Amino acid sequence: VIGRRAAVVMLVSALACHGDGDRTVLELANWAEYREADLETQVLAPFEHAHPGIVVQQQSAGTGQAEYRERILTSIVAGTPPDVFLLDNIDVPAFTSRGVTIDLSPYLRRLGVDLTRYDSMVVGIFRRGEAVYALPKGYTPMVMVYNKDLFDRAGMPYPSDDWTWDDFLRVAKALTRDTDGDGQVDQWGTAFDRRVFLWLPWLWSGGADVLCADGTRASGCLDAPASVAAIRWYTNWVTRDSIVPRAFNLRRSLGDNLRLFQSGKVAMLTTGHFWIPMLRPAVANGRLRIGFVEIPHRAGAAPQTVIYASGFAVPATAPHRKLSIQLALFLADSAAQAIRAAGGLELPSLTSSADAIAAADTSGWEAVFRRATGHARAPWGARIERWREVEAALPDLMDRITLQGVDPRIAAREMAQRIDRLLAPDRVP
């Protein structure tokens, strides 16, 4: 990806840094937890080796994305931003419209970067017109993971990508069982989640959506008959079908449902690639046999899911602009993506790397994610700036229906009006 000219530029700058006897320290900020941070350190080793005199300090906010975002914002206010930072898709609209990150597109030609080698949809998340504000690190479409042992015990065939909501409900009901005969259900077909990032693909796969196409309002879309039907179907898991355990995920970043899945209490779970590292140990020691499948779609609707991505961005006020851009390019390059792939946190954004991983994967997991990518769309968060406020309000929609018993049609209409007020153009936050 990095051309000969770029190599010369890098060499010259490296020699310049080395020549004055000082070490140049570049700061890389990300939200990696300790295992990812280890991988990232491996990724950085060749860069530091190729750039004597340059040290890349990794600042990993392993506590979570919220805390990471606080750190980035604080450093920007303080005028000491990191040289390169990981940009989550949800922050793209705000950060790009306010000039927080620099447009990398003018430098890509010079450095020989061919953006067509990246997944076009993933690159599109970080693009605004001709400008490119981050080089994609990786991505994941949302799919379903299922417990093969529970399917086998119930004598049910594993699901296939073309399954529909009706198929899913039938399977989920069959897998909801009282396994020890004490009169209490202790195994559930699936798990319900009020968090938007997990239920949005279900709405989409039902031909519904939260916002209208232009992203300026929810009325007419969230309360449209198709959306109400999709919301009703999804919340029926709790209110009518009883195919889910009672505890809903209240906290955003902790996974009761994942733990239930790992312990064989839940048969199917909506997931992204990001949970594979947590599932792998149990799979490796034989405690869990799992498979992945695309999220089912409503009969008559096209299969759809959402894709989440992150990319390396350079702050507009980065003190070492050229080195920062070089580092961002390196981090998104094939060598870095190959090392990172070992962690299994996401799909590489380079199409060739993703294909290579899928081809080498004998479990068939990666192929499902690749196929799901073909049905995926960019999330709303990557498109509209006030999505965070909308996302904070939307769990109330699920709570009102599942906890208060409000009719989905009424709850959707009221929520649509609330979102309209949040997105009103004349509203000054």
Next chain:
Amino acid sequence: VKGTLAWRLAAALAAALSGLAALGVGHWAARRAEREAARRAAQSASAYLAFVAPPAAGSTGYDLARLLGFARGITTMAGWTGAVEVFHGTAPLIRTIAAPLPAERFAELQEREAALPYHGFVLVPLKDRDDWDVVGAVAVRQDGIAPDLLGIWELVILALLAVTGALAVRLPRGGTVACVLAAVLAGLSGYRQAVVASRKATDQWLGRARVLIEDAGSRAPPRAAAGLWPRMNAVAREGELVASDSGPTTVRRIVLSGGSRAEVRARFGPRRWLAMRAIPDEQRVAGWRFLGLGVALSGPALAALLGWLARARATPRARREALTAWGFLAPATLHVALFAFVPIGFAAYLSVHRWSPIEPLKPFVGLDNFSMVARDPLVWTSLRNTVLYSLHVPVAMAIALGIALALQRRSRAIRLARTLFFLPYVSSVVAVALVWQWMYHADFGLLNYLLSFVGLRPIDWLGNPSTALVAVMIVSIWVQVGYQMVVFLAGLQGIPQVYLDAARVDGASAWQRFRYVTVPLLRPVTLFVLVTGVITSFQVFTLIYVLTDGGPLHATDVLVYRIYQMAWEFLQFGGASALSLVLLVLLLGATWVQFRMLGRRVDYA
């Protein structure tokens, strides 16, 4: 008399110097604005040259002869004011007999790619056509904006400060008040310098950028102008450029999306107009008024201090004691001022501004943030929840007092029990919350498992809006009881045994001894535990954040959680600061009520 005169002279000098410092602050801000105007003009000129100068054959650098022509052309443009120089490498192009740019300065420019000062000029890099390598520099002289530090008006203010400062020694009240007024004048005068210069800086830069854009437009092929104008964004960097209708080519102020903008229209080729907008610099200097006033007011404070010292000469012992007392108090005062009052002051500043870390414009909005907070139904929900949540404090206190009474005696088992009760208080709140989250689990939690033994149906503790807050309160009681128990134990051990013995001799029962001896003597401790407990309960955040995230249906949405969400998730720091000030007032009110109700009956002796 000589002594008094010396004190007066010292006070006059202190007041005048502080006034001068305040004016200096304003002047410094004005010079800064002047420097910024020069920097932006140089940046615009650099971008203009990158647009108009053709490349050298087979290179990303510029055709030197053409670059020289365009560089000299800048100085002859109608509307361009001020001295400018363009360097190719280190060689000057406009005034060729001028000294070349020192090699080390050029190297620094290449290394840092940032504006540098250079003999009264501001130097910015001239990059190649790929915007990658620094191949030269553009320098623009900073001048014509910052007024003189001392004009007649400023000298009058300084004289006034000196006179009133001296007066403050003689007339402690009237003189100090007059000195404060004069200091305010000095602070505002300094601020005025900053505002006027900032306004001029914006106008100057926009005016210069306009002529560069118009010249670039006149050189673009007419048919290509439509596609080329977005490249002018580099000339208008730090502002914004939009296609528009024709309009005034002089800079004016407009209101856009609720914020002020400086705007100028520029013609970019035939029949194509662009509007160039920027956040007016005078909007960015609002904070300087506080700095200038703060510096100026240090004069009256010093004058008042000198006046006190002059008067205290008659009572050296009192003076020595007062100075010693202040010496001991100073570290704590400084600490509180720095870590409590400064943040509170900053929160107050934020609360009257629309402030976001990524928003370049942070306009003054008066009480709009308070109004927004008052109109937000979730704020009222969180307020109600916070008040309800604080009701766990008396419950925890009652339990803590009961345990303290039970664990008064000294034995190894009791010491162990005390440690066990205290353990939750020193444990990580996050760890505690995670353990309780699992204990509260509707299907697998320990609590529901225990309830099943007595035939009760399982409760979705954290998932049900009617039980979630109570569930959080239970965790909070579990955490707080140990600490409160320790404080009560200390209070109980401070009660002289002789009072209890006397009551026993008088025939008082255990309950009567507790009711009429222990409880009254524990009132100071009770007041302390209650006040700190209520304050802590109003500030609850971590438990909520981990256990429920404010849900379900905002049943556990409390004020601090709302402040956090407004600030860090929605980036509405103004609203969040307004809400935090509301919380401060509520806490002050709650504490005052508690002191009124219990404080009068407290005997600290």
